[in-house]
Amino acid sequence: xxxxxxxxxxxxxxxxxxxxxxxxxxxxxxxxxxxxxxxxxxxxxxxxxxxxxxxxxxxxxxxxxxxxxxxxxxxxxxxxxxxxxxxxxxxxxxxxxxxxxxxxxxxxxxxxxxxxxxxxxxxxxxxxxxxxxxxxxxxxxxxxxxxxxxxxxxxxxxxxxxxxxxxxxxxxxxxxxxxxxxxxxxxxxxxxxxxxxxxxxxxxxxxxxxxxxxxxxxxxxxxxxxxxxxxxxxxxxxxxxxx
Numbered sequence: 001x002x003x004x005x006x007x008x009x010x011x012x013x014x015x016x017x018x019x020x021x022x023x024x025x026x027x028x029x030x031x032x033x034x035x036x037x038x039x040x041x042x043x044x045x046x047x048x049x050x051x052x053x054x055x056x057x058x059x060x061x062x063x064x065x066x067x068x069x070x071x072x073x074x075x076x077x078x079x080x081x082x083x084x085x086x087x088x089x090x091x092x093x094x095x096x097x098x099x100x101x102x103x104x105x106x107x108x109x110x111x112x113x114x115x116x117x118x119x120x121x122x123x124x125x126x127x128x129x130x131x132x133x134x135x136x137x138x139x140x141x142x143x144x145x146x147x148x149x150x151x152x153x154x155x156x157x158x159x160x161x162x163x164x165x166x167x168x169x170x171x172x173x174x175x176x177x178x179x180x181x182x183x184x185x186x187x188x189x190x191x192x193x194x195x196x197x198x199x200x201x202x203x204x205x206x207x208x209x210x211x212x213x214x215x216x217x218x219x220x221x222x223x224x225x226x227x228x229x230x231x232x233x234x235x236x237x238x239x240x241x242x243x
Contacts, residue, residue: 009035009072010038012082014079016044017154022036024234028238042173059088074101076100078099079101084181090190095190097241102206103181105175111176112176117176118174119171121170125170143226145224145225185217191216194217
């Protein structure tokens, strides 16, 4: 028998997006069973001016959304924030769903290389127009399987962003700036689903490593999807939430 109180589901978007990323997912969720919350993370959308743009700040925002335990879903950058929020307050997270994400880069040299790349992109982003950034970001092979209609909505979302704020996000929330969390996954004992795209080999491998490191983790592969699962296969995210 289902509870009369809807399950709160907090959905965290990826870099250069907003909470609107989750619109196709929210539209498919049972409104009687779930209460979805899709905030804009610091440096994005309505939270573009919210500072400091740090993991600590984002964690504070996420945990401040609701007072009771909730299901936490994070995509890509949002997945890295979700991991850190769950580690900060595991008693608050009933279930954890990680979509096309990672626990960081554990090799120091590789992490330093990524940090330098993030800094280079940050500089280019703040010197250029948001249109130039949107064209460059969405053209990555990582996102080539995004359906045209979803890609158009995504680009329109990016165009609402501020290049200076996105540059600050790269510096504060980039993978190169993140302390790797692989050694702490065993602390997260809540049920966890890791969702990866069948056409996203890199994050499918990272997803397997995440699922293996989480005590109650499982890997689910969205067969035809690439990296942009919430845009490409929102039904797969809904199914993961329903698990």
